[in-house]
Amino acid sequence: MSHDANIGAPAKARARQSALDWLLHSPLALPLVGLIVVSTLMAFASDNFFTVNNILNVLRQVSVVGILAVGMTFVILTGGIDLSVGAVMALAGTIAAGLMVNMGLHGGIGLLAAVGVGVGLGLFNGALVAWGKMPAIIVTLATMGIARGLGLIYSGGYPISGLPGWVSWFGVGRIGIVPVPVIIMVVVYLLAWVLLQRTAFGRHVYAIGGNETAARLSGVRTRMVKLAVFGISGLTASIAAIVLTGRLMSGQPNAGVGFELDAIAAVVLGGTAIAGGRGLILGTLIGAVLLGILNNGLNLMGINPYMQDVIKGLIILLAIYIGREWR
Amino acid sequence: MSHDANIGAPAKARARQSALDWLLHSPLALPLVGLIVVSTLMAFASDNFFTVNNILNVLRQVSVVGILAVGMTFVILTGGIDLSVGAVMALAGTIAAGLMVNMGLHGGIGLLAAVGVGVGLGLFNGALVAWGKMPAIIVTLATMGIARGLGLIYSGGYPISGLPGWVSWFGVGRIGIVPVPVIIMVVVYLLAWVLLQRTAFGRHVYAIGGNETAARLSGVRTRMVKLAVFGISGLTASIAAIVLTGRLMSGQPNAGVGFELDAIAAVVLGGTAIAGGRGLILGTLIGAVLLGILNNGLNLMGINPYMQDVIKGLIILLAIYIGREWR
Amino acid sequence: QDSLKIGMTFQEMNNPYFVSMQEALNEAAASIGAEVVVTDAGHNVAKQISDVEDMLQQGIDILLLNPTDSAGVEAAVRMAKDQGVIVVAVDANANGPVDSFVGSKNRDAGYQSCSYLAEALGGQGEVAILDGIPVVPILERVEGCKAALEEHEGITLVDTQNGRQDRSVALGVVENMIQSHPNLAGIFSVNDGGAMGALAAIQGSGRDIKLTSVDGAPEAVQAIAEGGPFIQTTAQFPRDQVRVGLGMALAQYWGARVVPTEVPIDVRTVDAENAADFSW
Amino acid sequence: MLALKDIRKSFGPIEVLHGVDLEVRAGEVHALLGENGAGKSTLMKIVSGIIQPSAGTISIDGQDRRFANYDEAIAAGVGIVFQEFSLIPYLTAVENMFLAREIKNRLGLLDRRAMRRRAEEILKKLEVDLPLDVPIARLSVAEQQFVEIAKALSLDARILVLDEPTATLTPSETEHLFKVMRELRAAGVAIVFISHHLEEIFEICDRITVLRDGEYVGSCAVADVTTDQLVEMMVGRRIENSFPPKPLPNPAAPVVLEVTELQLRRGGPVSSFQLRAGEILGFAGLVGSGRTETVLSMLGEYPAARCKLRIDGAERRLRDPADGLMHGIGLLPESRKEQGLITSFSILQNVSLNNYGKYRRGHWFIDFKKERACTETAMDQVRVKAQGAAARVDTLSGGNQQKVVIARWLNHQMRVLIFDEPTRGIDVGAKAEIYQLMRDFTAQGFAIIMISSELTEVIGMSDRVCVFRSGGIVATVEGSAITSEEIMTHATTGKVHHVA
Numbered sequence A, B: 001m002s003h004d005a006n007i008g009a010p011a012k013a014r015a016r017q018s019a020l021d022w023l024l025h026s027p028l029a030l031p032l033v034g035l036i037v038v039s040t041l042m043a044f045a046s047d048n049f050f051t052v053n054n055i056l057n058v059l060r061q062v063s064v065v066g067i068l069a070v071g072m073t074f075v076i077l078t079g080g081i082d083l084s085v086g087a088v089m090a091l092a093g094t095i096a097a098g099l100m101v102n103m104g105l106h107g108g109i110g111l112l113a114a115v116g117v118g119v120g121l122g123l124f125n126g127a128l129v130a131w132g133k134m135p136a137i138i139v140t141l142a143t144m145g146i147a148r149g150l151g152l153i154y155s156g157g158y159p160i161s162g163l164p165g166w167v168s169w170f171g172v173g174r175i176g177i178v179p180v181p182v183i184i185m186v187v188v189y190l191l192a193w194v195l196l197q198r199t200a201f202g203r204h205v206y207a208i209g210g211n212e213t214a215a216r217l218s219g220v221r222t223r224m225v226k227l228a229v230f231g232i233s234g235l236t237a238s239i240a241a242i243v244l245t246g247r248l249m250s251g252q253p254n255a256g257v258g259f260e261l262d263a264i265a266a267v268v269l270g271g272t273a274i275a276g277g278r279g280l281i282l283g284t285l286i287g288a289v290l291l292g293i294l295n296n297g298l299n300l301m302g303i304n305p306y307m308q309d310v311i312k313g314l315i316i317l318l319a320i321y322i323g324r325e326w327r
Numbered sequence C: 001q002d003s004l005k006i007g008m009t010f011q012e013m014n015n016p017y018f019v020s021m022q023e024a025l026n027e028a029a030a031s032i033g034a035e036v037v038v039t040d041a042g043h044n045v046a047k048q049i050s051d052v053e054d055m056l057q058q059g060i061d062i063l064l065l066n067p068t069d070s071a072g073v074e075a076a077v078r079m080a081k082d083q084g085v086i087v088v089a090v091d092a093n094a095n096g097p098v099d100s101f102v103g104s105k106n107r108d109a110g111y112q113s114c115s116y117l118a119e120a121l122g123g124q125g126e127v128a129i130l131d132g133i134p135v136v137p138i139l140e141r142v143e144g145c146k147a148a149l150e151e152h153e154g155i156t157l158v159d160t161q162n163g164r165q166d167r168s169v170a171l172g173v174v175e176n177m178i179q180s181h182p183n184l185a186g187i188f189s190v191n192d193g194g195a196m197g198a199l200a201a202i203q204g205s206g207r208d209i210k211l212t213s214v215d216g217a218p219e220a221v222q223a224i225a226e227g228g229p230f231i232q233t234t235a236q237f238p239r240d241q242v243r244v245g246l247g248m249a250l251a252q253y254w255g256a257r258v259v260p261t262e263v264p265i266d267v268r269t270v271d272a273e274n275a276a277d278f279s280w
Numbered sequence D: 001m002l003a004l005k006d007i008r009k010s011f012g013p014i015e016v017l018h019g020v021d022l023e024v025r026a027g028e029v030h031a032l033l034g035e036n037g038a039g040k041s042t043l044m045k046i047v048s049g050i051i052q053p054s055a056g057t058i059s060i061d062g063q064d065r066r067f068a069n070y071d072e073a074i075a076a077g078v079g080i081v082f083q084e085f086s087l088i089p090y091l092t093a094v095e096n097m098f099l100a101r102e103i104k105n106r107l108g109l110l111d112r113r114a115m116r117r118r119a120e121e122i123l124k125k126l127e128v129d130l131p132l133d134v135p136i137a138r139l140s141v142a143e144q145q146f147v148e149i150a151k152a153l154s155l156d157a158r159i160l161v162l163d164e165p166t167a168t169l170t171p172s173e174t175e176h177l178f179k180v181m182r183e184l185r186a187a188g189v190a191i192v193f194i195s196h197h198l199e200e201i202f203e204i205c206d207r208i209t210v211l212r213d214g215e216y217v218g219s220c221a222v223a224d225v226t227t228d229q230l231v232e233m234m235v236g237r238r239i240e241n242s243f244p245p246k247p248l249p250n251p252a253a254p255v256v257l258e259v260t261e262l263q264l265r266r267g268g269p270v271s272s273f274q275l276r277a278g279e280i281l282g283f284a285g286l287v288g289s290g291r292t293e294t295v296l297s298m299l300g301e302y303p304a305a306r307c308k309l310r311i312d313g314a315e316r317r318l319r320d321p322a323d324g325l326m327h328g329i330g331l332l333p334e335s336r337k338e339q340g341l342i343t344s345f346s347i348l349q350n351v352s353l354n355n356y357g358k359y360r361r362g363h364w365f366i367d368f369k370k371e372r373a374c375t376e377t378a379m380d381q382v383r384v385k386a387q388g389a390a391a392r393v394d395t396l397s398g399g400n401q402q403k404v405v406i407a408r409w410l411n412h413q414m415r416v417l418i419f420d421e422p423t424r425g426i427d428v429g430a431k432a433e434i435y436q437l438m439r440d441f442t443a444q445g446f447a448i449i450m451i452s453s454e455l456t457e458v459i460g461m462s463d464r465v466c467v468f469r470s471g472g473i474v475a476t477v478e479g480s481a482i483t484s485e486e487i488m489t490h491a492t493t494g495k496v497h498h499v500a
């Protein structure tokens, strides 16, 4: 990563230029420390943890929330939030499945429809936030309800199954030993990184989160940028929908309840400021993996599920608390 | 309400001083318009809506979320957010019920324990946010998981029933024709209003949300105030827990999932800026009632439950969109 | 007075089990010219009470109550009774003066599925339970399952995790289960929703793990008919539950004074042999 | 009364104060002078306990003191008006003044009447009339500055620090402030006064202390120095003739921007003006006369009741500042922190913020090398004092932050630049440079609208001046008519035509 690109790391790190130093002052320090500490704990606690198989397993499990968290990162960087991602994902998946199964349409159309639904609802959110000047949290909360309702109306409450076999490739397929969802996730992250760190659009995303008035007065098209970030969030929700549909081999209108909170947790664990303006997409990936490892590791250790909630909460607090020192 | 209290109304309104004018420029304009529009719609759509009985019914249904939303208003005014209220409420109710039923302790102790749990967890959140300098959204997300887990561990997953009969007074009792939960809610709102508008503490709450650095530089003990608002949120969660326990006549570790979002929606529908610094507690009450009327009215109209989600979302969007003009 | 008004409140309605119940209710009501009001509590007891309150405002005569939680809805039951409404609990019982309860033998269901699983494994091997939302019917199924497993010396219960009866959650949970127990041979899921997630996880792992469940949902029945890891589900009869439940309520509406307080509905094993012929 | 000895302060590895002494006596106004980034504000933050010195001693009345925070400093009798505002936008003036020092009644509730009375007293002393019940976000910058001053006065401090209080005030308002300062001085208060306006120093101050690059240069009585000597102490060199010569007026120059009809709000006056290529058009007026609002309305940032404008003769509508940018119109806003800078960004990212077209690689990507090179050139042009282009702007001194925003626009090829209070908080040396840059810019045939509350600047720089009063232009003066008398007459008594 180029130094210039690294918005949010303090100046001093640049001056000294040592890699360790840079890392210690980078917003990635927290997520990395968390990741290392938690992985080490898990490795000690369970023999099954540090196997190639299990690591791929964790990454595959992470993929859906990980992809959702990409769009969430864009939105949060501008100072917004998107509570609708889980519901939009479910709706996109349900409609895609419905088109393939009930209407017997070609599968490609189903996938396109998923993307259309996701991007469409994302732009709807974005338009209301940018032109309607409405707070993102409430707009997306409303969209969440709307998307869930539409999904249930469309499916009548039944999951839609009987998808063509190739759909499962997106969820359970492998290229070499690497699961397809993991590859999709990595590609999404790479594209997001390029967009955020290598293009003017990315800078504008950070600028709006840093000081929206200043950005607007200096000629940044803040409304277009906000529209775009919500569109991107809808897009990643629809990509997540495709992966999830492949994993479940059915359209589930009630899938992904609470995933928006997991995605937000991944973004914030990844060191992105919830108020916007600062953060790195790589951090989000680390945050998502950290959450995945927690879920996986606690399961591997055979911990009582009720207890898992408590331990997960405490570890998240600990990770953020340690990380805070580096900010 | 006095003019000083009315943060957010432009200068011109004051100059003219007419009550209508004041209202139109007050942050209460939006919620009131929403309330009137939605009530009118409902009254036309269902004969059962505008009866004293049903209005008390709606208020009683609103009470739990309405009380939670009071603490949420304090937190949001400082620029924070509290996602843990639903879970804290459930935990407080479960523990109170557990102490009364399993330990056979005196009921008063159970209620005190509920308050202790709520305030304790609230202060825990507050301490982490204020001294730990951690983002509220992630701290309370973690606390939410922890509280749910603890509740389930404590109860073993079973709801705790067999409460002494008098507990139901808090949930279904009446004084005259007015339900007790409604009276409790009104008292909580009155206290909150005094605290916010008539005390130095209240001014500090607004000041922190407006500009935390400036408030600190002016000598506001920002950390104490933040600790306090989360404590208040925990307190209102435990009051809500008592009402809910009275309504459910049992301790329910799973109760209140998603109530935090309803409470946030009430606060924002009530015209409080999600970024903090601006808003009125009366707005929150109107916001909560608005949500309650939506739920009630759509049920009375016998609308398909799936459709209800969609309509509710659209009406919330519409209410906020109209209200935006007045800001 | 105008026509008979029936209110039914469901604990959730994004589950084919309850959707088919609603369909049966609508058909039955149509045949006697009654009006139906339906609400969805979304697993939220407080909302369920509000829903009942709202239905009482609409003047229903019969309340069919599918409780999210037995203890929690007591206030709703009492309120309904106070207004002279006939209350019949369906699928899970409710505390308070319920007129009648119609529901599956959930303990039997758990017992049957786990006996089937143990026998299919030859009485040997590690099994796990995929738990669900802690409400009475689910807890009873787990209880029944454990009782069955205990009858087999060679069977060890190595893990219990919560899939929240949700396909996507169950998928991840079972993937982890499979990772952590290399010798896992069988899984019992408390319902078909979770089982479908478990099935995807088992198929994804390529391991030979047998799966049994409770419900008899169309998707599950189809998967069982196709052969594979999903070998059995203990079917309930949601349509019949609501038909019987409505019958109980009507009997009382017409004046019957001795209505059975509890009508247990049998459950039945569905496996590869009879799956093709089964449907709710 | 107040004595600082050998104060040192480091931010990380960089020392910004290298052993500074300062002695302020009771009943004097003591000027603290120095270029942008000399360390004046830093020193005053140390006095008021907001930051801690790395070394050195602070003594008050001969006693060594150390303040852990501002509260402790207030208790010791120190009050400060910050250079950066420390007000809460959504609270009223009264609430802001008494924040954390509320007057309470016997019940422990707010005694709002008492606070209001006290606030009115203080503001009366300052001879300003503010709406007291309105969130201060609705007040103009100058009005906010008065709230800030009133807030410090309400502390009844024995040592009062004023960090560039006059930067946002017009001369008459500055006079009010000086009157109050004289009263306080007579009452034995020790006042530290920071300003880049040297004539103010001579008017109000008794003694001065000069800092240069965090070094203590010296102290002396005001009566013992001349302006030139002072400047030399501050800058270390002589500065000649700060305003560059005005070019001859060219009435044939094409009109690049013409506002044909602009009404800020219904019932207010309707204004119009023309901006010609190669000229600097000054906007003068009292605080709140609507200059800022006029330009923001032009750019579509504020909703005006009516707004018609022509660019190069063609009728246009600008919906937002981005449209302005597209037509070659750029704005330097009056409040750098709220409206100008992305404080979490580096200098580099701030300067290039709206000009990625220049650094494209391929169609989409940023060319980082080119970006850095261009930024460094622009930084050199305005002489930003910083550790490098990658330094975060929130570590810069106030004046340097202002220069970064100027650099942003120099980096563009703009045809019209709107400078709203361009030299607010800028030191004398840099001011001259900025004036020269403005002239260089217009010499290329481009045009500038300059809003300024500094009359000397308006007179020294403008080719023509539009005078504002009550939201509209009441007069346009040019050539030799540009005098302070002429401008002040129009600004205070000009006739306003209200239009429905």
Ligand SMILES: Nc1ncnc2c1ncn2[C@@H]1O[C@H](COP(=O)(O)OP(=O)(O)OP(=O)(O)O)[C@@H](O)[C@H]1O
Pocket (backbone or CB within 6 Å): D011, D016, D034, D035, D036, D037, D038, D039, D040, D041, D042, D043, D083, D394, D395, D396, D397, D398, D399, D400, D425, D427
């Ligand atoms: N928090 C900080 N971190 C690092 N450097 C800082 C910080 N605050 C100030 N500085 C540096 O300290 C030096 C002195 O700044 P200061 O604000 O005291 O200048 P000043 O004399 O008030 O200038 P101006 O006239 O522009 O207000 C500057 O070089 C500035 O960059």
Ligand SMILES: Nc1ncnc2c1ncn2[C@@H]1O[C@H](COP(=O)(O)OP(=O)(O)OP(=O)(O)O)[C@@H](O)[C@H]1O
Pocket (backbone or CB within 6 Å): B010, D137, D138, D139, D140, D141, D142, D143, D168, D285, D286, D287, D288, D289, D290, D291, D292, D293, D294, D334, D453, D468
């Ligand atoms: N955000 C705002 N909302 C409503 N009124 C405002 C706002 N900002 C300023 N005003 C009012 O508009 C009028 C014009 O203010 P403006 O800032 O344009 O004046 P100005 O001439 O630029 O003076 P200065 O910038 O020196 O304060 C003032 O009366 C002010 O109180």
Ligand SMILES: [Mg+2]
Pocket (backbone or CB within 6 Å): D040, D041, D042, D083, D163, D397, D398, D399
């Ligand atoms: Mg300064």
Ligand SMILES: [Mg+2]
Pocket (backbone or CB within 6 Å): D291, D292, D293, D334, D420, D451
């Ligand atoms: Mg101005």
